[in-house]
Every structure is written in C-alpha cells, then in structure tokens.
Amino acid sequence: MGADRQPFGLCHGELHPTSLHRGPAGLRLLDFGKAFHGPGLLDLATWFGTRHRPDHDRVAHLLGLYVAAGGHPDALASRGGLPAATWALGWHRVWAAAWFIEQAATGAFDATTDTAHGVIVHRQLTSAAALLRC
Template structure:
C-alpha cells in the first residue's frame, strides 16, 4: 500500500519518492503541518494525490547512522507530544476511544454479511465485553500527554542521521492520548510487556515528557491502559482493512488470527 524509492539526478543530488494508496494519501499534508508545528520531519518538495494515489518528493535524509533506540524514541515522543495540538488532525478523544469496539463490531457484521469471518464468536464475545466496559475504561483519554499522536511510532519511524533525528511515516497521525505512541514503540509481534512499557514511560518523563504520563487512567496503571487501548485501536484498524482497504477473503485467516491475539491481550489488560 506504500513504497519508497531514492531518485538520483545527473548533478549528484537525490530526492526520495514516496507513494501510497488510500488510506495513507494524506501524509503529504500531515508532513507540511508537522513542520509548521515544529516537529522535525523531512521537507516536502512536492506532493499530489490523483485517483486515490499519493506521490511525494521528499528531501533525502541520507543513510541512517544507526537504528533508533529507546532514548531516541522517548526524545522524539517528547518533541511530538509537546507540539501544539492541531485542529486539522482527526481526533481520538474519550468518546471516539469508547466507540472503537463498537466500530469493530460493525466491521465484523459487514464481514459476516459478505459470508466471511463466520467462525469468529470468540472475537465477537471479546468485543462485546470490551464495548460494555468502554464507557468506564476510556476515561482519562485526555490526561496529558494529549495532542499530536504519531500512531505508527516504532524505531523504523525515526531517522537518525547526520542532521539529527527526523520523524517518518506520519500518514495516520491524529490528536489523542500520547500514551498510544509509547504503547506502540515495541510493536505488536511479541506479547505486550507492561513492566517494559512502564520503564519507557519513566524514561519519557525523565526526558521532559509530561509527568501525568505515569498517572492512572480509569483505575488502571498507565502502562496497562495504554497497551490495552492500543491493541483495541489495532484491532479496529485491521478489521477496517479487511472490510474496506484490503477486502480480500484470501487474507482472512491471517487477519482473524491477528485480531484474536490482540483481543486476548486487550481483555487481559483492560479487565472488562
């Protein structure tokens, strides 16, 4: 759904060409917005969207000096979360967070109407449980840090080069609880590790992040709340992909397995 190429010109200069299909086609606008708000991102030389496809020419930051580590992550997160909130971004506030499991159930209903995802009662039961507790468990979404959320915040989203750190892959940025960025840092391949995330949040606060990042939310430790809602956010995103963006029954077994795994994590963390 997206790709990156380096373009080399006869005079020795180079640019990066990034292309993407929906739903990643607003990244050019978001990068321009991020730069305006003081977030270090590659300069957008040109950007256009045509027939549901994005094409961008970006400055070439060069080969990274090294992979980003936890220190790079918390430092970059502090910069992003301290930026002034952008009204232009979609919002994932308390009400929108509460709606996530309901949205996932709507996706499941459409998939079943299409004759897909038939043997998924376990997924439905988990979503119903989380939806029933969501009004309570979504509380605290607006506790600081609240504002810019990168949303795809991983080590690969930070370019460490000769000119410092730059943030990449801003296509799905939104306004919401910054804990979701920290919860995404270690990825979703391995089981969520609340103790590890707690240490990352503490390092984030030590690096200048808002102290309330450590505060409890809805009766849960910050790390459990962040990891649990991040997994629900991922579940809704995967199910929307299955319905709308990918819409390929051949991918259903892999998507069902992934959604089930993340829901198991979410129910354990959010304790619905």
C-alpha cells in the same frame, strides 16, 4: 476514564524504531499513515510493538524515562483504575485491531489474507481484554 489526560495531541499510531530515519539532516519521524489525535501514551506503548506479549514493566520504564526527559508528569498517572502502562498497552491493542478491521472493510487487503488478519485481530482484542480487565 483518562483518555484525555496529558500527554494528548497528535499520535503517530505506530511509533517504533523503524518509524525513525537518521540521515545527514538528522533524525526524522516517518510514516504518519496511522496518525490520529488522542492520548500520547498509545505512542509510547507501541514503541516495543504489538506482535509479542505486552511487557508492562518495559513500557512503565519507558514512561518513567519520558517524564524524566521532560515529558508531562501525567504520563505516569493511572487511568480507569489501571497503571498508565497497562492502560496504554490495552487501548493501543484495541486501536490496532480497529485499524485492521477498517482496512479490511475498505478493501485494502486481499481476501486471501482475511484468515491471517482475523488471527491478528483476535490476538489483539484478547490481549486488550486481559490488560483492561474486561
């Protein structure tokens, strides 16, 4: 339903301002610990983070800027019957919830944080369901 449309390839997974470092050698992208191969729209959707309510208009504007700067024009194409920004916001939240669950399953978190992480997973999946109209 559009997941393989352009832009497609290496996704950082957690692209936001704190993932960038500006130094004497220029601008560098850091922290590829959550990288995967998939739809590039998810990186653009995560630029503003997932701790706050999804802002469809802000992400749609960013997608427009991306295309205007030379990004693939399919970044603006609807996917699964949803506007590109809404689709990307929803699926990135599914990905974020899955990442938290995977980390818990591999023992990366202390048992004392399970409740807090459960709240995060619930918030992400509730938001994803609303965005993806499930």
